[in-house]
Amino acid sequence: xxDHSFELKGSLFPLSVLxxxxxxxxxxxxxxxxxxxxxxxxxxxxxxxxxxESVTQVPDFEAIAQVFKELELVLVGVCGASAxxxxxxxxxxxxxxxxxxxxxxxxxxxxxxxxxxxAVAAPVMETKVVEQNIRSGQQIYAKGADLVIRxxxxxxxxxxxxxxxxxYGTLRGKAIAGAAGDNQKRVFCHKLEAELISIAGSxxxxxxxxxxxxxxxxCIGLQDDKLVLADLL
Amino acid sequence: xxxLDYFRSTKKNTASTAKERLQIIVxxxxxxRNSPDYLPQLERDILAVIRKYVDIADDQVSVxxxxxxxxxxxxxxxxxxxDDKK
Amino acid sequence: xxxxxxxTSGKGGVGKTTSSAAIGTGIxxxxxxTVIIDFDIGLRNLDLIMGCERRVVYDFVxxxxxxxxxxxxLIKDKRIETLFILPASQTRDKDALSKEGVExxxxxxxxxxxxxxxxxxAGIESGAMMALYFADEAVVVTNPEVSSVRDSDRIxxxxxxxxxxxxxxxxxxxxxxxxxRYNPERVVKGEMLSVEDVGEILAIKLLGVIPESQAVxxxxxxxxxxxxxxxxxxxxxxxxxxxxxxxxxVPFRFLNVxxxxxxxxxxxx
Numbered sequence: 001x002x003d004h005s006f007e008l009k010g011s012l013f014p015l016s017v018l019x020x021x022x023x024x025x026x027x028x029x030x031x032x033x034x035x036x037x038x039x040x041x042x043x044x045x046x047x048x049x050x051x052x053e054s055v056t057q058v059p060d061f062e063a064i065a066q067v068f069k070e071l072e073l074v075l076v077g078v079c080g081a082s083a084x085x086x087x088x089x090x091x092x093x094x095x096x097x098x099x100x101x102x103x104x105x106x107x108x109x110x111x112x113x114x115x116x117x118x119a120v121a122a123p124v125m126e127t128k129v130v131e132q133n134i135r136s137g138q139q140i141y142a143k144g145a146d147l148v149i150r151x152x153x154x155x156x157x158x159x160x161x162x163x164x165x166x167x168y169g170t171l172r173g174k175a176i177a178g179a180a181g182d183n184q185k186r187v188f189c190h191k192l193e194a195e196l197i198s199i200a201g202s203x204x205x206x207x208x209x210x211x212x213x214x215x216x217x218x219c220i221g222l223q224d225d226k227l228v229l230a231d232l233l
Numbered sequence: 234x235x236x237l238d239y240f241r242s243t244k245k246n247t248a249s250t251a252k253e254r255l256q257i258i259v260x261x262x263x264x265x266r267n268s269p270d271y272l273p274q275l276e277r278d279i280l281a282v283i284r285k286y287v288d289i290a291d292d293q294v295s296v297x298x299x300x301x302x303x304x305x306x307x308x309x310x311x312x313x314x315x316d317d318k319k
Numbered sequence: 320x321x322x323x324x325x326x327t328s329g330k331g332g333v334g335k336t337t338s339s340a341a342i343g344t345g346i347x348x349x350x351x352x353t354v355i356i357d358f359d360i361g362l363r364n365l366d367l368i369m370g371c372e373r374r375v376v377y378d379f380v381x382x383x384x385x386x387x388x389x390x391x392x393l394i395k396d397k398r399i400e401t402l403f404i405l406p407a408s409q410t411r412d413k414d415a416l417s418k419e420g421v422e423x424x425x426x427x428x429x430x431x432x433x434x435x436x437x438x439x440x441a442g443i444e445s446g447a448m449m450a451l452y453f454a455d456e457a458v459v460v461t462n463p464e465v466s467s468v469r470d471s472d473r474i475x476x477x478x479x480x481x482x483x484x485x486x487x488x489x490x491x492x493x494x495x496x497x498x499x500r501y502n503p504e505r506v507v508k509g510e511m512l513s514v515e516d517v518g519e520i521l522a523i524k525l526l527g528v529i530p531e532s533q534a535v536x537x538x539x540x541x542x543x544x545x546x547x548x549x550x551x552x553x554x555x556x557x558x559x560x561x562x563x564x565x566x567x568x569v570p571f572r573f574l575n576v577x578x579x580x581x582x583x584x585x586x587x588x
Contacts, residue, residue, distance in 0.1 A: 133522050135476025136469055152522055154472045172520070251540035258372045262409075274386075277376075291376065 018050045023059035029067045048073050049097055053080030061092035186221040268298045321429035324436050325454035329470030331441030333462045334499035337535055339438035340368045341546040345561030347402035351433040357407035358450035359440040360415055366406045370542020380408030383420035389427055416449045425453050452483050456493040462500045463512035468520055495526035502531045503576045527560030529553055530573040
C-alpha cells in the first residue's frame with residue numbers, strides 16, 4: 001500500500017552555474033556583488049551551483065557558503081568535481097551534481113576559457129555559414145562562432161551556436177544562441193514561426209513568441225533575463 | 234432497369250476484378266507460407282530437369298504439399314506435357 | 320548510363336507505389352527502356368499495382384543472393400515493350416538488402432536501361448535508405464496533410480545527407496515535389512493545405528499535382544497503372560508529371576475547382 005502523501009520523484013530544474021577561476025571567498029564575493037548589481041531581482045535567493053572543473057586549488061567551501069548566505073543566494077552544490085573535491089564539498093554540506101552531457105556543449109569543452117564574468121570577452125569568432133535549408137531531424141552546431149543559415153530551418157530541426165544565429169529564411173524549428181552561456185547573443189530571423197528560442201540557457205516556446213512579431217522578421221534578445229523582441233531593421 | 238443503370242453497367246466493375254485477383258494470389262501465398270521452404274526451389278529444379286527432355290512453360294509444373302493426416306503428408310507433383318506434334 | 324530516380328515520402332500510404340507505377344509506365348511509353356524496382360523488404364506491392372503478381376518467380380533478394388540472375392527475375396510488362404519490373408522479396412530479414420548487393424544490381428541494370436525507378440517503402444529504415452542511397456533524382460510524394468509534410472521534410476534531410484552523392488561530395492540529388500490526393504474544393508474552403516503552403520514549407524521544386532481521384536482505386540483493382548487511364552484526371556496529371564520530369568514545360572492543371580457538367584455529375588469524372 002503506497003502512501004501518496006510522501007513521494008520522491010526525479011525532476012529537472014534549471015540552475016545557474018558559477019564559473020570562477022579564483023574561488024577565494026573574497027574574489028567570489030566581489031565578483032558576485034558586481035553581477036548582482038546588474039540584476040538584483042533575478043538573483044535574489046537564486047539557487048546556484050559552482051563549477052569546480054578547472055579549479056586547481058581546493059576552495060574553502062565553508063567560507064564560500066558564508067558569502068552566498070550574506071548575498072542572499074542559495075548555494076546548492078558543486079559540479080564537475082574530482083573525487084577529492086567531492087568529499088570536501090559534501091563535508092561542507094553541499095551536493096555534488098553530475099555534469100550532464102547537455103545540448104549546450106560549453107560544459108564539455110575542457111579547453112574553454114574559464115569565465116570570471118557572465119559576459120565573455122570572446123576571441124574572434126569565425127562565422128559558420130550554411131547554404132541550405134535545415135530539415136526536420138537535422139542539427140547544426142556552430143562551436144565558438146556565429147551561425148548564418150541561408151535558408152529555412154524546418155520544424156523539428158535545431159540550429160545551435162555559441163554566438164549569434166542569423167536565419168535568412170523562416171525559422172520553424174529550434175534556435176539556441178549563446179549556447180556557451182553568453183546572454184548578449186541574439187537570434188535574427190526573416191520570419192518568426194519558431195518552436196523554441198533559447199539564449200544562454202533561458203528558453204521560450206512558440207506560445208511565448210506569439211504577438212506582433214509572429215510570422216514577421218524579428219531580432220530576439222535577452223535583457224534582464226526577459227525575452228525582448230525587436231524589429232530586424 | 235432504369236436509364237442510369239444501363240449506363241453504369243458498361244463501366245468496368247473493377248471491384249470484382251480485384252476480388253478475383255486477390256483470391257488467387259492470397260490463396261497462393263497462404264499455401265506457400267504453410268509449405269516447407271524448399272518447395273519453390275524443388276519446383277524450379279524439377280522444371281529444369283524436365284526441360285532437358287521436353288520444352289514446357291513455367292506454369293506447366295506445379296508442386297504442392299498436403300497434410301492428409303497427422304503423420305502423413307503427400308507431396309503432389311503435376312506436370313502437364315504439351316501435345317507431341319512431332 | 321541509366322538515371323536512377325527514387326520515389327519516396329517518409330510517410331506511408333501517400334501514393335509512392337501508385338506514383339512509381341504511373342511514372343515508370345509513363346517514361347516507358349515515351350520509348351525509354353525502364354525498370355521499376357520494389358525496395359520493400361517483406362511486403363510486396365508493386366507487382367499487384369502493375370498487375371503482374373502471378374508472374375513473380377524470383378525477386379530482388381534472390382538476385383542479390385545469387386539464387387537467380389536478373390534476366391530470370393525481371394518481369395516484362397505485357398502492355399508496354401520497354402517496361403520491366405523487379406519485384407520485392409517477401410523475406411523478413413531487414414538486412415537482406417546489402418549496399419554491395421544493391422550496387423552490383425543497379426550497375427548491371429544501368430548498362431541495359433535508360434531509367435531505373437526505385438519504389439521506396441515507407442519509413443526511414445533500411446529499405447527506404449537503400450532505395451534513396453544510389454539515386455540521382457528523387458520524387459518526394461506528399462499529401463497536403465501535416466504528418467505527410469513533416470515526414471517529407473525528414474526524408475529531404477536524409478536525401479541531402481545520407482545518400483551516396485552526399486557522402487562522396489558529389490552534386491546533390493535533384494529533388495522534386497509530387498503533391499498527391501489534392502482536393503481543390505477543400506483548399507478553397509481553407510480545410511486543406513494548398514500547393515503554395517506545402518511549397519513554402521518544403522522549399523523544393525513542384526513536379527506535379529495529382530488530384531484525389533476515384534480512378535486510382537479502379538486502377539489498382541484492375542492491376543493497370545493509373546496513367547493508362549487517359550480519360551481520368553489522375554491519369555492525365557501523371558502524364559503531365561512525366562513530361563515535366565523529362566524536361567518539358569507543362570502548365571499545372573487540376574489546381575482549381577472544376578465546374579462539373581450534368582453528365583459528369585451523374586457518371587462521375
